[in-house]
Amino acid sequence: xxxxxxxxxxxxxxxxxxxxxxxxxxxxxxxxxxxxxxxxxxxxxxxxxxxxxxxxxxxxxxxxxxxxxxxxxxxxxxxxxxxxxxxxxxxxxxxxxxxxxxxxxxxxxxxxxxxxxxxxxxxxxxxxxxxxxxxxxxxxxxxxxxxxxxxxxxxxxxxxxxxxxxxxxxxxxxxxxxxxxxxxxxxxxxxxxxxxxxxxxxxxxxxxxxxxxxxxxxxxxxxxxxxxxxxxxxxxxxxxxxxxxxxxxxxxxxxxxxxxxxxxxxxxxxxxxxxxxxxxxxxxxxxxxxxxxxxxxxxxxxxxxxxxxxxxxxxxxxxxxxxxxxxxxxxxxxxxxxxxxxxxxxxxxxxxxxxxxxxxxxxxxxxxxxxxxxxxxxxxxxxxxxxxxxx
Ligand SMILES: *Cc1c(COP(=O)(O)O)cnc(C)c1O
Numbered sequence: 001x002x003x004x005x006x007x008x009x010x011x012x013x014x015x016x017x018x019x020x021x022x023x024x025x026x027x028x029x030x031x032x033x034x035x036x037x038x039x040x041x042x043x044x045x046x047x048x049x050x051x052x053x054x055x056x057x058x059x060x061x062x063x064x065x066x067x068x069x070x071x072x073x074x075x076x077x078x079x080x081x082x083x084x085x086x087x088x089x090x091x092x093x094x095x096x097x098x099x100x101x102x103x104x105x106x107x108x109x110x111x112x113x114x115x116x117x118x119x120x121x122x123x124x125x126x127x128x129x130x131x132x133x134x135x136x137x138x139x140x141x142x143x144x145x146x147x148x149x150x151x152x153x154x155x156x157x158x159x160x161x162x163x164x165x166x167x168x169x170x171x172x173x174x175x176x177x178x179x180x181x182x183x184x185x186x187x188x189x190x191x192x193x194x195x196x197x198x199x200x201x202x203x204x205x206x207x208x209x210x211x212x213x214x215x216x217x218x219x220x221x222x223x224x225x226x227x228x229x230x231x232x233x234x235x236x237x238x239x240x241x242x243x244x245x246x247x248x249x250x251x252x253x254x255x256x257x258x259x260x261x262x263x264x265x266x267x268x269x270x271x272x273x274x275x276x277x278x279x280x281x282x283x284x285x286x287x288x289x290x291x292x293x294x295x296x297x298x299x300x301x302x303x304x305x306x307x308x309x310x311x312x313x314x315x316x317x318x319x320x321x322x323x324x325x326x327x328x329x330x331x332x333x334x335x336x337x338x339x340x341x342x343x344x345x346x347x348x349x350x351x352x353x354x355x356x357x358x359x360x361x362x363x364x365x366x367x368x369x370x371x372x373x374x375x376x377x378x379x380x381x382x383x384x385x386x387x388x389x390x391x
Contacts, residue, residue, distance in 0.1 A: 063186025074195025
């Protein structure tokens with residue numbers, strides 16, 4: 001389940017000459033990115049400086065949201081969003097089981113209880129019908145996870161949220177640059193969370209962002225990422241005062257200026273990164289259409305998938321996983337259902353049988369290499385090796 005980084009760029013560049021290991025994901029850092037970071041290192045501001053706001057504004061502009069708040073990781077972003085929504089002890093938040101553990105953990109950080117709603121078999125996205133059935137008088141919010149890069153059914157989720165007075169949050173760590181019914185990811189929920197871990201669409205090393213149209217939520221999040229203090233160092237300097245007030249219990253979830261400089265530089269390439277991811281997916285789709293036994297996830301027509309992952313379903317997943325790994329193809333499995341993690345079983349008494357669709361899917365899913373720097377030969381190599389194994 002580790003989202004590890006695997007290999008150096010050099011390995012990838014030579015991969016079409018030698019059958020060297022191919023990772024399932026990899027960042028793409030160029031000279032411009034490096035220069036952007038270096039120039040901040042030479043400046044006066046390493047953190048809480050101008051690059052943070054610049055990155056936030058550029059990012060908000062890209063996704064079409066009024067506000068964006070940058071933090072130190074996607075996990076910090078999820079926690080910050082839970083705080084902003086006022087999630088606390090005894091509150092229930094509905095989450096899907098097919099996601100990274102951090103989605104559910106963020107509810108627990110605030111003393112809440114994650115309630116798992118099963119996914120749809122074709123997409124492995126949260127099933128609105130299942131969400132509806134999990135609502136109780138304690139339910140406060142829904143976290144939709146755009147698994148693999150495609151948006152959940154936000155129209156359905158919105159109407160459920162509205163009917164029951166719930167907040168709707170999107171964990172869009174997989175779907176930056178995607179769309180739903182022509183609307184951009186980042187505008188589809190009350191709060192939308194992103195990650196800039198190296199395996200994601202753009203990277204800041206570690207980093208995260210929350211997009212929202214609500215100025216009050218944005219303000220609460222800015223305070224939370226800075227210990228719950230209502231003023232940061234810059235504004236104290238401007239106002240000529242040493243005084244500050246801690247209004248709430250917050251954390252140090254700040255991101256540095258050199259990370260934000262990298263984020264800004266990466267953001268310039270996001271559109272082309274997503275374009276290449278979609279091309280790679282199309283090549284996989286075409287190849288697997290004629291290979292029996294390989295069943296990619298279904299993408300609904302109203303969704304523009306930005307493909308964080310390319311997920312197939314196969315009968316004997318464990319065998320295919322082992323053989324591909326042996327041949328140097330960096331496949332992975334996303335995810336072991338969160339409600340079956342020992343911590344959740346122990347703490348919340350979640351058991352096998354709670355989310356049968358997710359549990360069954362878990363036995364068959366496999367994530368193939370997917371990152372923009374993959375070349376056509378890399379893709380062909382993955383397909384050819386799979387064909388050889390299946391025959
Ligand atoms: C990556 C990821 C996270 C956590 O992001 P980090 O930046 O690694 O903390 C949360 N949710 C999902 C779905 C993710 O893929």
